[in-house]
Amino acid sequence: MPTMKTLIVNAVAAALAIGLATGSMAQDLPRPKVIAVQIFAQWCDPCLKMEEAVGNLADRFDGESILGIVLDVTDLSTKYHASLLAGALDLDALYREKQDTLGEVYLLDGESKALIETLTEADDFETMSAKVRKALASR
Numbered sequence: 591m592p593t594m595k596t597l598i599v600n601a602v603a604a605a606l607a608i609g610l611a612t613g614s615m616a617q618d619l620p621r622p623k624v625i626a627v628q629i630f631a632q633w634c635d636p637c638l639k640m641e642e643a644v645g646n647l648a649d650r651f652d653g654e655s656i657l658g659i660v661l662d663v664t665d666l667s668t669k670y671h672a673s674l675l676a677g678a679l680d681l682d683a684l685y686r687e688k689q690d691t692l693g694e695v696y697l698l699d700g701e702s703k704a705l706i707e708t709l710t711e712a713d714d715f716e717t718m719s720a721k722v723r724k725a726l727a728s729r
Contacts, residue, residue, distance in 0.1 A: 622657035622700040623729035624722070626709075627681060629672070629688055629696075631664045636693025636711045643715050644695060651722055655729075657700070663689060697725045 628644060630637045648658055659679065661672035669689075676685035680703055684696060695709040695718075706725045709718045 620655065623655040624657070624706065624725045625679070625681075625698040625700055625703070626656055626658045626722070627661060627684060627696045627698060628659070629661045629663060629685075629692055629694070631662065631692055633664065634692040639711050640693060640695070640709075643718060646715060647718055647722060650719060651726075654726055655700070656722065656726060661685065661689075663692070697722065699729060 626647075628637070628640075632638075644658075659675070659681075661676055661681075662668040663672050672689075673685060676682055681698075684698065684703065684705070688694070688696065693711055696705055697707040697709070698704065699706055706728065707721045709721055713721070
């Protein structure tokens with residue numbers, strides 16, 4: 591079951607995405623340079639193994655121009671909500687391609703949504719941090 595924090599973060603992200611897509615938000619709002627997308631399920635061992643590292647990355651890069659999104663595919667209900675969120679954030683292509691590839695975090699360009707880099711459970715924390723730093727610096 592997704593945590594309340596995950597649900598709130600995803601709801602806020604969807605609301606922002608809808609506002610940005612419809613032009614109803616102020617033009618001077620910041621946009622992320624990088625979007626970090628994790629497709630997660632509670633029954634996925636690699637996802638659970640990466641959970642601490644992903645949380646530590648969020649702490650390390652707090653205040654940077656990166657938006658973290660969790661698409662929870664644990665069950666039919668969360669998978670449906672994940673598909674809605676992916677659609678609202680214009681991440682349809684990534685979601686369709688990667689929805690069954692769990693245990694990775696995808697770093698996307700904030701504007702084009704093109705894949706920049708992939709974080710995997712094989713990466714140690716410093717390698718993950720270097721990949722995030724490189725993704726941010728290249729934007």
